[in-house]
Amino acid sequence: MKAFLCAMVGLVVITVGANLVLDQLPFSSADVSESKANVRLDD
């Protein structure tokens, strides 16, 4: 039971931690499929 509970806690920690780490990476999946580079919003 202890191993099961530790695994569940580990699951939550890894999931939240992974998101925090991935947010820090200089990579955005949105940026590779869309861009404002050739869109004029102010004209």
Place this chain on the structure above:
Amino acid sequence: MLRLLAVFALVIGMMAPAYAQDDNGISRAQTGGAQTLDDILKRQDNQRVDDEFRRNATGDPDAGAPTDAPLGTRGGQSDAEMWRGVRFDSADIRSQQRGPAATTLIQDGGMWWLKFREGPLLIYGAALLGGTLLLLAIFYAFRGRIEIEGEKTGRTFTRFSDIERFGHWLLAGSFLVLGITGLISLFGRKVLIPVFGHDAFSALAVVTKWIHNNISWAFMLALIIVFVFWVIHNIPNRKDLVWLMRGGGIFGGGHPPATKFNAGQKIVFWAVIVLGTSISVSGLSLLFPFEFNIFGHTFATLNDFGVMGWVGLDPLPYPLAPQEEMQFAQLWHAVISLVLTAIIFAHIYLGTVGMEGAFDAMGTGEVEETWAREHHSLWVEEIENAKAKQQSKET
């Protein structure tokens, strides 16, 4: 006479459309390079259509007469020819956007992927999971629970340590969550939106996507843990053949001898490792779009060996547009996940309701001695031999 002529004209008039429908004798050259009725019928029947006549009809910009010459053209390429180049990805396109797929303006393979993803993938996927559950229910109805046959001793053997069980539950927990969130993503548009509506599904999809993407790291870590701890016990040997030939005891009665992991468990182990790794790699390629192009290279290698020809199929498409890489990754990820889920259904069944005493192995880590002797007799022998050796050393 006039009436006779009118009837004759009517008959001829009615024959004309029928004649037009029958184009078996008409080659593409006679149509001026356009598609034939045969092409249209093939496309409607989801058959492969030879599109070389359009794919390659993209004009030649250098062939046009100079614009300053008498009767000069504006280039050797018509609008239709230019758009064919765009459609079949052979046009020289430049873009201000620097994304990997920026210069693919039309992706011709996208419709095939969408139709497959919304049709056969969902139908066969649901049939696979539903069929597996049905088979397990039928098996349970006929065979019932596999009980411990001998008298229970109350003594136990330690089957799995804390860290092994931690790895197993990390893998099991993450897989279940990934399975549920994956099924919501896969079936959501067809099944959940009609029931709950777009707004509710949108909120659900955002949450499930977040969980699916982030919990995948726990799955990959757990996959490494169970591989490291159990690979040594899961190397196939000759005794596994005996176990398999007796169906683990279904044929011939009794319990065939097995080490710590019997042949059935070894199959589950290798299925989890191989399919789990494949799901992880395709998942990473979806998590980081366009960064890992694995399918184009794989298809090219398979084509080099002529693998598809061995089963009478056409070579696999190559090269692939960046979007096609993602589409194949999505299909592969979903198909392999569905297959592994079906296997895990059987594993969960045998580890819980299907067999008395089996859950203790992962629950407390301690298993009843009689259960161990019945299902893993060679493993018990190994433990007892090791104990005897240890005792003789001490004395």
